[in-house]
Amino acid sequence: MSSDGAHGDQVTSGLDRRTELREFLRSRRARLKPEDVGLSSYGRRRVPGLRREELAQLAGVSYAYYARLEQGYGDTMSAEVLDAVARALRLSQEESDHLVRLAQPERQSTAQAAPSPQRLRPTVQHLLDTLGVPAYVVGRRLDILGWNRLATAVFGDWAQLPPEERNVARLFFLSPEARDRFADPDRSALRIAGVLRMNAGKSPGDSHLSSLIQELSQKSEEFRQLWARHEVSCPSTGESVRMRHPLVGEFDLVHEPMTLPGDAPMRLMTYHAEPGSRSEEALRMLASWEMEPLR
Structure with missing residues (x-):
C-alpha cells in the first residue's frame, strides 16, 4: 500500500513533510480570529482565520519569511522563529513539538527514518x-x-x-x-x-x-x-x-x-x-x- 499525507480533506501518497507542515500551519491559522489576538478585522475574508501577514506581524517576522515557512521550507528557520510562530498561533506543547518535527526533524532525536516492528518484552x-x-x-x-x-x-x-x-x-x-x-x-x-x-x-x-x-x-x-x-x-x-x-x-x-x-x-x-x-x-x-x- 502507498503511504499517506493530507491535503485538505484528501490523502495523498506519502507522508510528505513539507505538505504536512504547510497544511498544519494553515489549519492552526484558520482557527484564530483577529479579535482573538487583539487585531482589528478589516476587509472581506475569503477564508476563515488570520491572514498570513497578520500572523507574521504577531510573530514578529517579515511576511516573506513566514510565507516561506508556510510553503514548507522550515530547514533554515531559527529555533527562535519557530517558537515565535508557535506562540503567535497559540499552539499547545504537543502542537509546538509537532511543528518543530515537521519543520526541522533533525532537531528531534525521536525521529526515525525506518522504524523497526515493535514487540513486547x-x-x-x-x-x-x-x-x-x-x-x-x-x-x-x-x-x-x-x-x-x-x-x-x-x-x-x-x-x-x-x-x-x-x-x-x-x-x-x-x-x-x-x-x-x-x-x-x-x-x-x-x-x-x-x-x-x-x-x-x-x-x-x-x-x-x-x-x-x-x-x-x-x-x-x-x-x-x-x-x-x-x-x-x-x-x-x-x-x-x-x-x-x-x-x-x-x-x-x-x-x-x-x-x-x-x-x-x-x-x-x-x-x-x-x-x-x-x-x-x-x-x-x-x-x-x-x-x-x-x-
Missing part, C-alpha cells in the same frame, strides 16, 4: 497479567502489543483477531462492535486521530504507519475528516472515559497512560474505576465473569 506481559485493572500496551502505530484478561472483558477479545487487525485506530474506525464499547465515540475518535497524527510526525518514514493512515482514510469518512483537521494530541492522563458493555451497561473508567522505558516508544494504558462507585461494581462483575473457568 515477556516481562511487560507478566506485568500486565499481574495488574488488577484493565491494561494493554500500544506501540507508535497504535498496534495492541499485549493486554490482560480484564482488558478483554472491557474492550473485547483481541486474541480472536489476526495480529494485523489488533490496532486501536483500525478497530475504532472500522469495527462497529469495537466502537460501540465507547459511550462517547466522537470524543474518542478525535483523540485517537490526534495521537496518530502526532506519532506520524515523529516517524514520517514508517511505511506501515503510512499504510494504516491510507487504509483508514479510504474506508472511514469520519477518519478522513478528522485527519484533515491536523489535530495533534497525546494520550490523556486522568481522563474519564465512559464505556458501554452489553452485560453491565454504561460505566466510567479513569484512563492513565504511562510511557515504558526503551528505545522504541510504547505506552502502557491502564483504566480504573473510582472506589465505591457503581462503575467499580460493574468492573468487578466483568472481572468475575472473565475469570470464571471454561466449563
